[in-house]
Amino acid sequence: MGAAGPSNDVLDEIFNRTINSRSIFLNRDVLRNDYIPDHILFRDDQISQFGSILAPILRGNKPSNIFLYGKTGTGKTVVARYVTKKLYERILKLNLNTKFLYINTRLASTQYKMLVELGAQLDISLPFTGLSLSEAASRIFDKMKRDGINTIIILDEIDYIVKNYDDNILYEFTRVNNELLNGNFISIIGISNDLKFKEYLDPRVLSGLSEEEMVFPPYTVDELEAILTDRIKTAFRPGVVSESAVKLCASLAASEHGDARRAVDLLRVAGELAEREGSDVVDTDHITKASRSIERDRTYEVIRSLPLHGKLILAAVLAAVLAAPEDINTGRLYSNYTSMARSLGVEPLTQRRISGILSELDVLGVVNAPVVSNGRFGRSKRVKLVVPREVVSRALQEDELISSILK
DNA sequence: CATCCACAGGAAGGTCCGGAGA
DNA sequence: TCTCCGGACCTTCCTGTGGATG
Secondary structure (H helix, E strand, C coil), X not given: CCCCHHHHHHHHHHHHHHHHCCCCECCHHHHCCCCCCCCCCCCHHHHHHHHHHHHHHHHCCCCCXXXXXXXXXXXXXXXXXXXXXXXXXXHHHHCCCEEEEEXXXXXXXXXXXXXXXXXXXXXXXXXXXXXXXXHHHHHHHHHHHHHCCEEEEEEEXXXXXXXXXXXXXXXXXXXXXXXXXXXXXXXXXXXXXCCCHHHHCCHHHHHHHCCEEEECCCCCHHHHHHHHHHHHHHHECCCCECHHHHHHHHHHHHHCCXXXXXXXXXXXXXXXXXXXXXXXXXXXXXXXXHHHHHHHHHHHHHHHCCXXXXXXXXXXXXXXHHHCCCCCEHHHHHXXXXXXXXXXCXXXXXXXXXXXXXXXXHHCCCEECCEEECHHHCEEEECEEXXXXXXXXXXXXXXXXXXXXXX
16 A cells, blocks of 8 residues: 555546536436426427316316327326426416326336325325225225315326236226215326237226327437437537437437437436546447446346346356357256255245246346247247346345355 | 147235234 | 235146147
8 A cells, every 4th residue: 555645636636627627517407307398399289189188177177087108208208297287387376176196106016005105195194004905095085085176197107007916996096986976086197108008907997097098109310309409408508419429319219119218318327427527528429338328227226126036047047148158948047046046045936936037037128038939849938148247247246145156 | 740848827826024903 | 912904926736839850
């Protein structure tokens, strides 16, 4: 250990640079994904259609239930939030007892948590466990009835809750309207990323819920470019983001089915990278790096938060990839996995379960595991790792138990 | 062209946990 | 106290099946 000089100099330099240099951002918040802009491009039709469906609220009438369909980043959420925000301003002026409740069912993650969240927005607190679903629901309905509140419930990523559980809760919501009497109502706005979502719904729920439907098409490259350019005006200082960077950003996002959210995320991360480097421009380089870093972070987080057996299987996949990258099938993987588990003193799970976990890993985008037929030699999943190996092993290292077998 | 492998993946049910309510 | 609940996670049992091979 020599003098502490050099490292102090480095730190000083970083701190000074941060203090002295002007940020390349004007308003970083504009690039956050929960930001609601005060104007929305290329969605005029949807905004006016959505607005006119909801407008009866202003006369105290129940608007139709609506379904918004479209892939991620096509503007569904932002349009819904924008229109409801505008409506709410009017509602306040008119002194109507109407509330908008917004819930992302994927983030709420279970039916019960969804109800707890709903309750919180109505100022009733529900215990986080212990009650039956119907008890929790009826407490919410009681509150609405007691206070004479009309509610419009926005259920974002509604496909998540229906796929993972069932549609009883939704049925409750549609059914209760008939019993809430004295003029009160609940309207449901469902937002789904999955166009085939309706197939999962019980017909009686479907007919109640989708009185109106709207489809959001993906943005084209040109539209994405215009959206980015528009955001850049308020997010960055003039001239910071190069034109080619915008183009690259738009085309990367367009290749992911015209996902505006992704485009904006990319821009934000690229901006942060550029700022950290002390660069005063955001160039294509930063966009490329940002794209890679977003992907890495996501993968790392996904793996780190996997349950033990999920990690064990990944460790088995890792080992199999090193040994024989081709022909990794369920059977081979299972024997790899069982011996690994035993060597750690863990009782291995059944093959049925492992097959299920592999499918989950596939959905998470960590592995690719299509079912292939080898004719006479049966059918099995052919497993491939689709994320960088070192990211996987780095994430697995964090687990004390597993790091011991990754040499 | 029927056969038959090596699984896939649905269905139903079990166990544990953390907690509410009577 | 006892009973009930939802959720996570798992097992057991089961039927289904694409396509190379004999």
